Amino acid sequence: MPRLSDATRGRVLFGGDYNPEQWPEKTWHEDVRLMKDAGVNSVTLGVFSWAKLEPEPGAREFGWLDRLMDLMHENGIGVVLATPTSSPPPWMGRLHPETLPRDAEGRVEWWGGRQHFSHSSATYRHYAAAITEALAARYAGHPALTMWHINNEYCTFDYGDEAAAAFRRWLREKYGTLDALNTAWGTAFWSQGYDSWDGILPPRHAHYMKNPTQVLDFRRFTSDMLLECYTAERDIVARHTPHIPVTTNFMPLWIGQDAWRWAEEEDVVSVDIYPDPRAPLGAQNGALVQDMTRSQARGPWMLMEQAAGPVNWRGVNHPKPRGLNRLWSLQAVARGADAVCYFQWRQSRQGAEKFHSGMVSHAGEQGRTYQEIKQLGTELARIGGEVSDRHSVSDVAILHDWNAWWAGVQEGRLSTQVDHPAVLGAWHRALWEANVTTDFAHPEHALSGYKMVVVPQLYLLTDAVIENLLAYVRGGGTLVSGFLTGVADEDDRVRPGGMDARLRELFGIRTLHEWWPLDAGETVECDGFRGTLWSEEIEAADEVTETVPYKGGELDGLPAVLRRGRAWYVSTLPEPEALRALLSGIAADAGARPVLAGLPAGVEAVRRGELLFLLNHGREPVTVAVPDTHEDLLTGETVTDRITLGRYGAAVLKP
Numbered sequence: 142m143p144r145l146s147d148a149t150r151g152r153v154l155f156g157g158d159y160n161p162e163q164w165p166e167k168t169w170h171e172d173v174r175l176m177k178d179a180g181v182n183s184v185t186l187g188v189f190s191w192a193k194l195e196p197e198p199g200a201r202e203f204g205w206l207d208r209l210m211d212l213m214h215e216n217g218i219g220v221v222l223a224t225p226t227s228s229p230p231p232w233m234g235r236l237h238p239e240t241l242p243r244d245a246e247g248r249v250e251w252w253g254g255r256q257h258f259s260h261s262s263a264t265y266r267h268y269a270a271a272i273t274e275a276l277a278a279r280y281a282g283h284p285a286l287t288m289w290h291i292n293n294e295y296c297t298f299d300y301g302d303e304a305a306a307a308f309r310r311w312l313r314e315k316y317g318t319l320d321a322l323n324t325a326w327g328t329a330f331w332s333q334g335y336d337s338w339d340g341i342l343p344p345r346h347a348h349y350m351k352n353p354t355q356v357l358d359f360r361r362f363t364s365d366m367l368l369e370c371y372t373a374e375r376d377i378v379a380r381h382t383p384h385i386p387v388t389t390n391f392m393p394l395w396i397g398q399d400a401w402r403w404a405e406e407e408d409v410v411s412v413d414i415y416p417d418p419r420a421p422l423g424a425q426n427g428a429l430v431q432d433m434t435r436s437q438a439r440g441p442w443m444l445m446e447q448a449a450g451p452v453n454w455r456g457v458n459h460p461k462p463r464g465l466n467r468l469w470s471l472q473a474v475a476r477g478a479d480a481v482c483y484f485q486w487r488q489s490r491q492g493a494e495k496f497h498s499g500m501v502s503h504a505g506e507q508g509r510t511y512q513e514i515k516q517l518g519t520e521l522a523r524i525g526g527e528v529s530d531r532h533s534v535s536d537v538a539i540l541h542d543w544n545a546w547w548a549g550v551q552e553g554r555l556s557t558q559v560d561h562p563a564v565l566g567a568w569h570r571a572l573w574e575a576n577v578t579t580d581f582a583h584p585e586h587a588l589s590g591y592k593m594v595v596v597p598q599l600y601l602l603t604d605a606v607i608e609n610l611l612a613y614v615r616g617g618g619t620l621v622s623g624f625l626t627g628v629a630d631e632d633d634r635v636r637p638g639g640m641d642a643r644l645r646e647l648f649g650i651r652t653l654h655e656w657w658p659l660d661a662g663e664t665v666e667c668d669g670f671r672g673t674l675w676s677e678e679i680e681a682a683d684e685v686t687e688t689v690p691y692k693g694g695e696l697d698g699l700p701a702v703l704r705r706g707r708a709w710y711v712s713t714l715p716e717p718e719a720l721r722a723l724l725s726g727i728a729a730d731a732g733a734r735p736v737l738a739g740l741p742a743g744v745e746a747v748r749r750g751e752l753l754f755l756l757n758h759g760r761e762p763v764t765v766a767v768p769d770t771h772e773d774l775l776t777g778e779t780v781t782d783r784i785t786l787g788r789y790g791a792a793v794l795k796p
């Protein structure tokens with residue numbers, strides 16, 4: 142199986158989406174000059190080129206792409222070649238309206254934007270396979286080709302008729318009989334029993350709350366359908382070029398795709414990361430996605446897209462202050478990225494993204510954005526040979542599963558304030574601020590290599606997962622779980638007692654009497670800290686080792702936190718400082734230490750192989766004590782005892 146290292150060949154890939162079809166050919170030569178000056182060694186071509194490649198059904202216009210592929214090769218720039226299937230040409234919708242998806246309200250998603258394709262449409266799939274076949278056949282032997290990029294950010298839903306038929310097929314495959322489906326979906330409720338497969342629909346607009354298991358299965362189905370689109374194209378390119386790695390870019394922590402399953406189908410796991418430069422937790426947000434992607438890749442991964450400056454899809458879009466682009470790029474490398482790429486190379490002058498930054502901004506060569514890109518390119522070239530293909534290792538795993546997320550966001554839940562990614566983010570933040578590097582893991586993965594495993598929230602758990610958690614603790618592991626974990630089985634059926642009995646026993650919970658969600662901004666006093674979002678009326682079992690009680694109010698004296706042996710349960714979301722103290726204390730007892738102790742606030746330390754990355758996320762210079770003597774690979778200087786990092790400063794230290 143080809144790997145990312147087949148494309149990087151000992152370097153960090155540096156470059157981005159390149160959309161030269163938006164520019165006259167003379168600009169291409171200017172682009173190449175600037176790319177070479179900036180150390181760009183990789184461009185992604187063709188992401189949105191379908192109408193240009195196939196201007197009418199069956200036509201092929203490859204001349205312009207031939208010239209570009211040659212131009213890149215002549216200049217030593219590798220090409221990540223995309224299949225253009227995320228934005229079909231207008232003729233497709235006009236001639237084949239069934240290729241257009243419909244939303245839950247039945248509205249058609251017309252052409253004129255992008256991603257207006259139905260994952261279930263046989264016609265769409267036919268045309269997508271044909272253009273992929275033609276591209277693969279034409280460029281299989283081209284020396285510029287380093288990687289395939291299938292589609293772009295798969296993220297569509299379809300509630301239309303062809304999708305409905307595909308949903309029924311998927312359900313038949315899963316359940317076999319209508320009886321099994323009726324049981325799994327709990328259709329005895331509200332008179333929903335199905336007497337015919339033909340009666341089953343996607344969860345379209347309805348008068349009142351929809352069947353939650355139907356919605357859950359529709360999410361599973363959607364992820365699977367999109368994955369089928371991906372694997373169909375992947376198989377085509379892999380047949381032509383078995384030695385060239387294949388990827389598709391994930392959106393960061395997107396709800397629609399079970400990325401664990403998807404990652405298994407990719408040679409290279411890649412992701413797009415766009416933290417808000419103004420967000421106080423932007424760096425942590427990036428770190429979370431980086432940790433997640435590294436874990437899905439089980440090794441080096443590709444930062445496929447980031448922004449050199451502002452994006453243009455937030456309400457207010459802030460540029461990156463000087464130094465921030467470099468810092469966040471090095472943060473990705475520290476956390477395992479072997480590719481630092483952008484959307485996009487040259488900022489567009491037309492189209493919906495003309496105010497979205499590029500590596501070359503409207504200000505051009507003299508602009509600060511390009512000048513900083515150039516500096517970064519030089520630095521990545523300097524460190525590339527040292528970092529690439531090295532692994533970052535963590536002692537702590539955070540468990541995450543899309544099924545649990547999907548089931549947890551249903552209508553009819555007790556609190557809409559509980560936001561799965563926010564809870565995940567809060568737990569990751571606690572460990573990130575304590576400088577404890579974390580992996581993410583699927584809850585069915587082998588966990589025994591970790592000193593501590595945390596479960597911010599896994600509302601839905603299969604029996605296999607429960608057994609995995611029990612075995613982990615039995616084997617000597619330390620487990621910390623947050624609230625709303627183990628509530629439902631895989632059909633989103635509430636487990637007797639409101640939480641699986643085996644888990645209750647594990648944590649020392651005799652009875653979970655009631656859930657007590659909190660209003661927005663409301664807090665609950667606990668002994669030594671305040672809880673937010675949620676609280677629970679729990680009666681501890683006799684075997685419980687330790688509890689931290691709620692103080693005052695309705696839950697006075699009942700346990701907010703329980704420990705039984707090495708298994709902890711936290712029934713509220715402690716405020717950030719308290720969660721940090723709790724988790725770093727448990728981590729220390731479990732033998733999971735911070736990368737570097739005593740770091741100044743805002744400084745992150747990450748190990749990648751023997752290299753130590755120091756990243757100052759603050760705007761003030763800081764001095765960091767470092768053990769032993771190192772060489773800073775960014776400057777070539779020798780560092781003994783301490784190093785001062787300027788505003789947004791970074792160092793890559795080699796012993």
Ligand code: GLA
Pocket residue numbers: 293294413415446452453484494497
């Ligand atoms: C995504 C897409 C790109 C572009 C950027 C803008 O990552 O893949 O095509 O739209 O967003 O931020």
